[in-house]
Each structure stands twice: as C-alpha cells, then as structure tokens.
Amino acid sequence: MPHCTPEDLGLAALREPLDRDSAAHLAGCATCRTDVARLRRAVDVLAVPELADPGPPVAPPPGLWAGIAGATGVVTAPRPDVVAASAPPAGPVPDALPVPMTAPPDASAPDAPLAPVVPLRPRRSRLLPAAAAALVGLGIGAGGVLLTDRGDGDGGVPVAAAALDPLEGSDASGSAEVVEREDGTRVLRVELSADAPAEGYYEAWLLDESVSGLIPLGVVRAGTEDFELPEGLDLGEYPVVDVSVEPLDGDPAHSGVSVARGLLDT
Amino acid sequence: MPAGAAEPDDDEVGRRFAAGDEQALAWAYERYAARVHGMAVRAFGPGPDAEDVTQQVFVSAWTGRAGFRPEQGPLPAWLTGVCRHKIADTWARRDKQRRATEAAIADAQAGPARGSAPVDAAVADRVLLLGELDRLGQPQRGIIELAFFADLTHTQIAERTGLPLGTVKSHIRRTLERLRDRLEVDGAALHA
Numbered sequence: 503m504p505h506c507t508p509e510d511l512g513l514a515a516l517r518e519p520l521d522r523d524s525a526a527h528l529a530g531c532a533t534c535r536t537d538v539a540r541l542r543r544a545v546d547v548l549a550v551p552e553l554a555d556p557g558p559p560v561a562p563p564p565g566l567w568a569g570i571a572g573a574t575g576v577v578t579a580p581r582p583d584v585v586a587a588s589a590p591p592a593g594p595v596p597d598a599l600p601v602p603m604t605a606p607p608d609a610s611a612p613d614a615p616l617a618p619v620v621p622l623r624p625r626r627s628r629l630l631p632a633a634a635a636a637l638v639g640l641g642i643g644a645g646g647v648l649l650t651d652r653g654d655g656d657g658g659v660p661v662a663a664a665a666l667d668p669l670e671g672s673d674a675s676g677s678a679e680v681v682e683r684e685d686g687t688r689v690l691r692v693e694l695s696a697d698a699p700a701e702g703y704y705e706a707w708l709l710d711e712s713v714s715g716l717i718p719l720g721v722v723r724a725g726t727e728d729f730e731l732p733e734g735l736d737l738g739e740y741p742v743v744d745v746s747v748e749p750l751d752g753d754p755a756h757s758g759v760s761v762a763r764g765l766l767d768t
Numbered sequence: 769m770p771a772g773a774a775e776p777d778d779d780e781v782g783r784r785f786a787a788g789d790e791q792a793l794a795w796a797y798e799r800y801a802a803r804v805h806g807m808a809v810r811a812f813g814p815g816p817d818a819e820d821v822t823q824q825v826f827v828s829a830w831t832g833r834a835g836f837r838p839e840q841g842p843l844p845a846w847l848t849g850v851c852r853h854k855i856a857d858t859w860a861r862r863d864k865q866r867r868a869t870e871a872a873i874a875d876a877q878a879g880p881a882r883g884s885a886p887v888d889a890a891v892a893d894r895v896l897l898l899g900e901l902d903r904l905g906q907p908q909r910g911i912i913e914l915a916f917f918a919d920l921t922h923t924q925i926a927e928r929t930g931l932p933l934g935t936v937k938s939h940i941r942r943t944l945e946r947l948r949d950r951l952e953v954d955g956a957a958l959h960a
C-alpha cells in the first residue's frame with residue numbers, strides 16, 4: 503500500500519475519517535502519521551471554540567459606542583434601541599424582559615411595534631438637536647416642571663400607566679403613571695428603583711414611538727418624582743416613558759444611554 | 769437618518785462602509801455589533817475585556833476599511849475575522865503580562881533559576897496563523913475557515929460552496945501545508 507495522498511493527509515489532520523484502506527495505512531505508517539501531526543498543529547492552534555463562527559449574539563452595553571465614536575471621529579451614531587433590540591444584553595438576564603426585546607429580532611423590520619426608532623444624535627453633534635426643534639414646534643419652552651410633592655397623590659385620576667423595564671443589563675426599573683387632576687392638568691409620576699449612576703444623572707423623557715420626537719421631562723432620582731405634562735401633549739403620540747443617564751456636559755440632547763423604559767397603556 | 773427612508777441591504781452597507789460612508793459604520797454597528805460582542809463574551813465572559821475587543825473590532829475595521837473588499841465576502845464575515853484577531857491579540861497581551869509578572873517575581877526573589885518565562889506557544893502561533901489566513905485569496909480562505917471555524921467536513925464545504933469535492937480537498941491540503949510551513953519557519957515553539 504502506497505503512502506496516503508497529500509489530500510488524505512490534510513483531511514486526517516482535520517480529523518476527518520478516511521476510507522478504510524487509507525485509515526489502515528495511516529495507522530501503521532510512521533511517516534504518514536508524522537506528516538499528519540505536522541499539518542495538525544495549525545488545526546489545533548486555530549480550530550478552537552473561542553474563534554469559531556459567531557454564536558449567540560449579545561447586545562453590547564450602551565456606552566460602548568462612545569469609545570468607537572471617540573477613536574474614529576465618526577459623528578453619526580447607531581440607534582441605541584436598534585442595537586439593544588438586536589440581542590439579549592450581556593450579564594444576568596433581568597426578571598422582566600426589556601421592552602425592546604418584545605420587538606422582532608430583526609431590528610430592521612420597519613414596524614417594530616415597541617422599539618421606538620429614535621435617531622438620537624451623537625453627543626458631540628454640532629447640529630441643533632431634533633428634540634429641541636420638536637419642542638419649539640410644540641410650543642414648549644422647557645421640559646416638564648418638576649413638582650415638589652413627591653407622589654403623595656392629590657386625588658387625581660390615573661389615566662395611563664407603564665411598567666419601566668430595565669434596558670441593556672441595567673438594574674433600573676420602576677413604573678410610571680399619568681394622573682389627571684381635577685383642573686385637567688396631568689402629571690407623570692415616575693417611580694424609579696435604581697442605584698445612582700456612576701456618573702451624571704437620570705433624566706426622564708417621553709418618546710415618540712416611531713420617529714424623532716422626544717420630550718425631556720427632567721431630572722429623576724430613585725424614588726418617586728412627579729412631572730407636570732405640557733398642556734395639549736398627546737400621549738398617544740409620545741407613549742414611551744424613558745429614563746436615561748445623562749452626563750453633566752450641558753448637552754440637552756438625549757445621551758442615547760437609556761436604562762429603563764416602558765410603554766404607556768392609555 | 770430621515771424618517772421613513774428605506775434602509776439599505778447588507779451588501780449596500782458593505783459597499784458604503786468600504787467607501788468610507790460614516791453612516792455605514794453606524795448601520796454596521798446596529799446590525800453586527802451583537803454578533804461581534806457575542807464572540808467576545810464567549811471568549812472572555814461579559815465585562816471589560818469583551819467590551820474592549822468589541823470596541824477594537826469596530827475601530828480597526830473602520831480605520832482599516834481599505835482592507836475590506838466587498839467582492840471577496842460580506843462585511844459581517846470580515847468583521848468576524850477582525851474579531852478573531854482582537855481575541856488572539858488579547859490573549860497574547862495577557863501572556864506578555866503574565867511573563868512580565870513572573871519575571872518581576874523572579875527578579876525580586878533573585879533566585880538562581882533566572883531566565884525569562886516561556887512564551888505560550890499556542891497563543892503566539894495563533895496570532896501568526898491568523899495573519900497568514902489574511903494573506904489567502906478566495907476561495908482558499910473561505911474553504912479553510914469553514915473547516916476551522918464552522919467545523920464542516922470537506923463534503924459539507926463542497927455542498928455549501930458549490931465547488932467540486934476534489935477542488936475543496938486540494939485547497940484544504942495546500943492551505944494546511946502553507947500554514948505548516950509558516951509555523952515551522954516562524955512559529956513560537958521553535959523560537960521559545
């Protein structure tokens with residue numbers, strides 16, 4: 503029996519079974535076995551599970567893009583909701599699924615029902631934030647007014663509520679409720695359970711479900727905060743309650759780093 | 769992105785990425801970051817190492833986009849290759865740190881058994897061979913990657929690629945010989 507063909511030696515190096523004659527020869531031929539061993543070193547070096555084709559996707563944490571933007575100088579930014587919806591977050595899975603995960607796994611699906619597509623600008627954008635533009639359009643000069651009463655209730659009628667589910671591995675969660683008072687004004691009451699952010703502060707927002715609108719409500723801390731909603735605001739149009747972490751950089755735009763979110767059921 | 773604008777397909781994202789369109793980097797991140805990060809987490813667990821790798825993959829891919837040839841394969845596959853490099857580089861960096869630490873301990877002890885700690889040969893060889901894979905043309909590279917990283921047999925590779933069985937076998941053989949030669953000339957095991 504002649505030596506194995508070079509092709510068979512290659513397959514044997516990959517641990518593929520050979521036909522019976524070749525396998526029998528290989529078993530008894532030191533020359534061929536040495537050849538296989540030399541070829542196999544590369545297989546053993548490279549064919550390791552850590553380098554295998556991608557396995558289950560894991561959503562990168564929300565802050566990760568900032569480093570890429572910083573290193574590349576690129577000022578466009580991925581939509582955080584689309585990234586978050588692309589896979590479960592790393593780390594322990596929260597008890598309640600983050601809202602965007604109820605969206606179809608194909609984040610590019612045009613009608614993802616609960617993943618509000620909010621093209622947030624990168625923080626360093628020199629452009630006028632679309633949020634500010636939207637506020638001008640609505641005739642709102644500033645965010646909602648933070649009321650001093652902290653959730654003691656004043657007999658208003660609840661008209662909408664949302665559970666705030668953690669996003670992207672954050673530990674923030676809570677609930678939100680819209681209460682309509684006797685005089686017709688409305689208050690969004692946010693109850694947040696979260697550790698203080700490592701840097702910056704939490705801010706509450708109402709988001710438009712589909713396009714570019716977002717309304718800043720104000721600073722929110724763990725506990726219960728009430729925000730008076732602008733008169734005439736259509737909650738059907740801004741049904742998503744969002745809590746973000748904002749750096750203390752004076753930039754009024756949404757940082758793109760959301761920690762909890764929920765959809766108001768009106 | 770304007771509301772309601774149609775999103776480009778993956779091929780279009782790849783072409784625009786290669787052309788240096790910044791929006792394509794954002795799209796690529798939206799679409800592929802979770803795959804890349806999944807690989808990084810698989811190698812290092814969730815945490816800073818995995819996050820560094822994912823970040824480096826996109827930074828390197830963007831700054832090195834001239835090396836991406838859309839006609840040679842899709843962008844996510846190329847990013848996967850970049851991720852392999854970053855994982856292997858991280859291992860190599862850790863190995864270097866380990867040796868530095870051991871050398872420092874040996875210095876401190878001033879023991880008789882001085883001498884630098886040995887390089888982890890597999891770690892160094894992995895960096896070397898991933899570099900060699902980059903030099904392969906198609907279809908050789910795609911074939912060997914399916915064998916190494918998708919764990920396909922040569923029969924399955926022939927089915928997947930539509931190439932004749934004999935062609936697949938001979939490409940596998942030649943690539944393995946090339947990698948063997950590279951290891952035997954430049955591999956760490958012989959130079960440790």
Ligand SMILES: [Zn+2]
Nearest residue numbers: 505506531534
């Ligand atoms: Zn033989």
